[in-house]
Amino acid sequence: MRYERPSSMEEAVGLLTGATGTAAVLAGGSDLLVKMKGGFIEPDLVVDIKSIDGLREIRETSDGFSIGSAVSCAILGESAVLRKAWPGVVEAANLIGSKQVQGRCTIVGNICNASPAADSVPALVAAGAKASIVGPGGKRTIPVEEVATAPGKTSLTNGEIIDAILLDKRPPHSGDAYLRFIPRTEMDIAVVSAGVSLTIDEEGVVKSARVALGAAAPTVLLVEEAARILIGSKADAATLEKLAEACSAACRPIDDKRGTVAFRTKVAGVLAKRAAATAYARAGEK
């Protein structure tokens, strides 16, 4: 195995494009090194992108925020502006692993690992986040939900690297929230999860909403029916119950060591309604 630490995106893309055998991108390493340890992947080349200019920065742009792909979730959590604008995204990112893992892991790594249970992804999908991709063919931007195509698989092509995640500026009266279910209080992978982002008008009526579920299908689910139920409501109890039902109905989970189909289906709805209530309350505060 070869270890490279390029200082520019061009160099990194060149290394990946020119690689023979298996190449892997290293940012936080909290998935990659575990896979290497278990012998699930034996890369011939590891490209550490942390020394590339700008990749460890959170930038506020005219449209919103650009989060560099080597920004650790701990750094993300320390960003006051981001916490204020996208509390749901930040709390989701801060749920990944322990303090130790927080010091290393990144949301881009979380997206590219393509696990259906990734914590940050439902929140990012609900937030309408986009991935900025650099590759041998230039730059492109796609919605976050289009990155993972199946468990462990992404739409990135050979030599492509996500350099940043883009989040919009928030209109007033907006809020988001993310909730996951884990058996312990920490250190677990989500059994099922839900992210909700919404904007309300002056009267408290939901104008727009996005609802996403994690670990409820092979990839993160954007539940449009749930958003339709929320829009036009004041997130009252009856609406939230309908939302929960819609979310449960949309689930296509599996039975595995972390949970059953019945459990995930039921709890997806419970979490979605609770996250929606939190997002709605947050929207009302701003």
Next chain:
Amino acid sequence: MVEVTLWGSLGAAAGGLNKIDIEAKDIRELFRKLAEQYPSLEPYIDRGIAVSIDGVIYRDTWAKELPEDAEIFLLPRLAGG
């Protein structure tokens, strides 16, 4: 002569006996006589039998004396964590 009570499975191995009267002054003699009189108990003795004398369990000490009026109970030698 002491009266020795056997635990369930040991009693079954001894032909359904629950209690045995045996002339033995200590644990060593008890095991020897048990093996002589009840050959089917030998595998159990080899695997390890503990002797409870008035509620105190002896796992190893052969020399322990068996008082005439004592409450003597045989148990399998236990494992612990």
Next chain:
Amino acid sequence: MAGVAVTTTINGDEVEFLCQPDETLLDVLRDRLGLTGAKEGCGTGDCGACSVILDDRLVCSCLVLGAEAQGRQVETVEGMARGDKLHPLQQKFLEHAALQCGICTPGFLIAAKDLLAKNPDPTEEEIRFGLAGNLCRCTGYDKIVRAVQDAATVMKGA
């Protein structure tokens, strides 16, 4: 596999080593540098026994490549005491009987040091969540939490 030459700072001392590109920082510390205070309990970032501080960030050294330490600052349990004077956390762990087998102790000490550096006056809940990445199987955590609370009090007064 060609070795990678690394220059780094460990517990304030500049250190140079040669490691395999896929070798973890934990393996480097333990097998190449003789710093066996960090322990391998799982190798997958789930137990925290290998915790070290890397440039002011608490990390599992089993999830860091040795090569990544180039030009950075590494702090391990071996660097906590000053000469023969124990760090307040070390002292309080002893006084509160906060260790039984002690295998998790170096990781807890490092994690607690990082916690108190960022939050000198944590609540019990903040301590519990702050140390959730470190597994202890002997103590039930009770005495560990108390030791950290006590150390925080002492360190605030210092």
Next chain:
Amino acid sequence: MGFDPRHLERNFKSVGTSPIRPDGVDKVTGRARYGADFNMAGQLVGRVLRSPHAHARIIKIDTSKAEKLAGVKAIVTAADLPDLTDGNSEMYAILDNCMAREKALYDGHAVAAVAAVDAHTAKRALKLIEVTYEVLPHVTDVDEAMKSTAPVLHDTVFTEGVEPKPDAPSNVAKRTQYGHGDVEAGFSQADFVVERSFKTEQTHQGYIEPHACVANTSPDGTAELWVCTQGHFVYRQHCAELLGLDVSKLRVTSSEIGGGFGGKTHVWTEPVALALSRKAGRPVKLVMTRDEVFRASGPTSATSIDVKIGARKDGTITAASASLRYSCGPYYGMWAELGAMTAFACYNLENVKTVGYEVLVNRPKTAAYRAPSAPMAAFAVESAIDELAKNVGIDPVEFRIKNAAREGTRSSYGPVYGPIGIGPTLEAVKNHPHMKAPLGKNQGRGMACGFWFNFGGQTCTDINIGMDGSVSLAVGTVDVGGSRASLSLVAAEELGIAYEQVKAVVADTSSLGYNDMTDGSRGTFSSSMATISAARNAIQTLRERAAQTWDIPVEDVVWEKGHAIAKGEKYGNLASLSLKDIAAKSGNTGGPIAGHSELVADGAGVSFATHICDIEVDPETGATRVLRYTVVQDAGKAVHPAYVEGQYQGGAAQGIGWALNEEYIYGSDGRLQNPGFLDYRIPVCSDLPMIDTQILEIPNPNHPYGVRGVGETSIVPPLAAIANAVSNAAGVRMTHIPMSPPRILAAIEAEQAG
């Protein structure tokens, strides 16, 4: 050694205090050396190849390609560990478990091992070993394994303990029975009967330190082994027997041990490391990965238990019975038997019957786990007791007090009890403020009792007095939780000196006589007896030396508060001699001063505990939260109270993990799905509240200070206490451990659906 009643009035000087442990500074500075922290010059890296199949015949192992790989120095298979066990079935099971012979019997069973110059090469070599398997049908579930249609693991196993002897082989290795009276007659007198079935899943001790050793075998027939173990003398015995070494030529040093809880009571990879070293002619370090620890060390049994208890209207239990089925892994064990013995040990029962079935399954070899087998039986019995109390209409604590065993009760496993602590722990719980604290919505309280035997065993201790008056204490029981501190306190107490003057070490196998391992809560109990005896021997010598110094008869010299005192008015002008004074002149008075003791520490006192816990259940998700937890347990005499509390808290925490989340999950392919700390979920810091403890001291009549073992009993009540709390909070009786959120939610929904 009997209890000395003078200790009831006596104010101990050292015993009962909680000083800093002698190994403490090393452990907080990273200096302490555990299994994997030791290295030898020229050492090779050992790795083990493990079966990916739950059950498979090993047709052929071709190591030729691996042998050709540069850097590979030795490869061993079962052929390199020939059967020297001479009909000893227990040792044969250990051997076969270390290295599979005809068949791989579980996912993770070792089939070959390699020693190479580095980890990379060893890993590559494993991939080059070609094993041809004939995959066989497997069974991992304890109830499935008992069916006549189940795949049979060994065609040589016929159920023992049933008459007539069965004519077909089966996975039920043994049936055992305990009890007295007539249960049928007892049930006919009952006004209320509770009858229920329970299941518990397999759990692991979860010690944070993986098994690790460094083996060094010399062509001259000697060998050394550095290893983390609960019993280095036992490991020496096992390794010597399995490798054909002379016991005394194998020197085993126990490293600091990073947790064992029963899992490090017999050998796993150590004989393999020695075999590799023997073949390679170099030292070999072999460290298990976490994945290997879960797949191939010794977890506890999975169980399936039926319980029936009957009571009269006044709350008197008239009869109790249980049928207990425990998985043993692929080899014979006595796990169900321990369950059958302990199940009803807390109660005074006229009619009781328990039957245990040892069941072989394609899972790792079951090992002891802290009060082995008792927690599962207690879960079933204490759940049924709670339900019965409710049906009768009596408070669960009162119901238990009414039926509790006491001095003179015939225990359910046979012997009659001496003075015991179950009644006092129940009274303490009844009066504990925790029992009266208010509960909120969706919150429930549960309590439960637990019992464990406690052991003594072979023990050997040396005391050597330095010329400066400092004392070295060499013990042979591995220190798993602070026993060097407690034994130093005992030595200081006897010798009448300061704790700081004593330095305790765990001696290697060549420096001390044989010691049984640290199991059965025996470490402090047994070694304190040997320490007291060794100290008294040393005091005898100290008195003789003083007498010689003064030139008076030794009978006139007494030992008080660390000093020799000449007794009698005629010696009025003789100033007392301190231990230090006598030690300083020892060269002139007969040489070094030491005290030795070799004994069998019989008479371990049985132990009881009662726990209380409050749980909150989220009825929409089945999530649980432990709000409050209290442990009340009899210690006999707490030598080092802080470490006694630590044992109580640690056992409770392990029990909480077992009750709520920990379990081995097998796929339909018979492979373990969760061999890591990510999905084998032991409690993390934020999962638990502070764990309150109350130490009761009901002296053990068979120990000079009244000490009882304290290590294990604390894991017995939690499963039941939490099950009772969850059942009260959720409004539905939980019968399957762990009570994971999916199980709780399913139970709540089933109850709501009627």
